[in-house]
Each structure stands twice: as C-alpha cells, then as structure tokens.
Amino acid sequence: QSALAQPASVSGSPGQSITISCTGTSSDIGRYDYVSWYQQHPGKAPKLMIYNVSNRPSGVSDRFSGSKSGNTASLTISGLQAEDEGDYYCSSYSTSSTLLFGGGTKLTVL
Amino acid sequence: EVQLVESGGGLVKPGGSLTLSCAASGFTSTNVWMSWVRQAPGKGLEWIGRIKSKTDGGTTDYAAPVKGRFIISRDDSKNMVYLQMKSLKIEDTAVYYCTTEGYIYGYHAFAMWGQGTMVTVSS
Secondary structure, X not given: OOOEEOOOEEEEOOOOOEEEEEEXXXXXXXXXXXXXXXXXOOOOOOEEEEEOOOEOOOXXXXXXXXXXXXXXXXEEEOOOOHHHOEEEEEEEEXXXXXXXXXXXXXXXXX | OOEEEEEOOEEEOOXXXXXXXXXXXXXXXXXXXXXXXXXXXXXXXXXXXXXXXXXXXOOEEEOOOOOOOEEEEEEOOOOEEEEEEOOOOHHHOEEEEEEEEOOOOOOOOEEEEOOOEEEEEOO
C-alpha cells in the first residue's frame, strides 16, 4: 500500500493559519475515522497532536485542529508560532489491519 | 515516569539478524497494543508492525516490506516488547521506535514513543 499523500512543505508567518492536507483512498482515510497527526522536531521522537480525526490529547494547544472530508484529512494550525516549525505526519488505519503514514510535511514559520 | 526505552540497535551486515528490545516503565503494558515504527535517515515515518494485547489475542500484523522477515513478540511479565529482524537489507537502515497504539487516546493513535534506536545495515 502506498503512503498517504502530503505536500512536501508549507510555510506561514507568525499569527497566520496554515492547513496541511493528507490524501488517502477509500480503503483508509475514506473508510475509517482513525486519522492521527504527529509533530516531529529534528532529532526527536514524534508527538501525537490529533487523534480520531479531530481530537486533541491533553496538553496540545487548541490552535491545532483536525478534520476530514472523503478521502482527505486536514490539519490546521492557527495563530502560527515559531515553536510550531517542524515536520508533520498524518497516519490512518487501513484495510488488512495496517497503518499508513503520510510522507511528511515540513512547516516553516517565516 | 511513564516511558519507553528501546535498545539493541547497531551495525549489521546485509542478510544478518538483529533483535531490538523495548522496555516499558511507569505503566502496565499488559493491556496495551504495541507497535514499531521506523524512520530511514532523512525520510518519513513507516509503520512496520504491531502486537496486540493478550486480552485481544496477542496476534501480530506486519507491513508488506517486513512481513516474513520481522517478528514482534512481548513478555508482559517483564513489560518488554521485542522486534526480531532477519534477512536484513540495506533499506532496513533506520531509527526504530517503539510506540503504544491506542493507549489513552483513541484507536490506532501512537501516544507514547521511545527515543528510538538506530539500525544500520551495511557491508
């Protein structure tokens, strides 16, 4: 199975909002509400930011939000801050009981 | 402190074998599904497999690139999870992370991660 499709990079200025898309198929994102988003800083382990499409773990800022429409999920970060810079990955449960990750999106805060 | 700690990484020749360990502490991993995720240098995340809790059957699932070569097991008495890797290929070179799947937050979400252990496959 192919990885989920994400844009390679996005950028925004402090205070702005950005959205990262994650496109799958009817066998993964389109079929299950088990989409998660992860933030990763260089040399660090990933951190869970969104689970079950739109839920935030305790301690994650409400500037992060998630949604899904059809085969595409989205992560929106509002009020962009310098600390948001990093790599973002989506993941989805898929048929055959497997998990898929997106290729990752590098977020640059200008 | 709740944490996962991987160990066992290193340099191995193509065709060789290696076993990684993941020690869970600060929580009881008995009822938790555990997954392994890897990241090749400069590349993205790749899920490679999971082992379900004993209460959910203790069965395993694997991604296609490692199926038949990698085996995940667990020893709940020691709060340990293992990844046995055989017939290693150069493309298996990566940082390997141990992670909880569906623990605390949702189904199939990876809430807790170890620091990772590097596996280098090279002649």
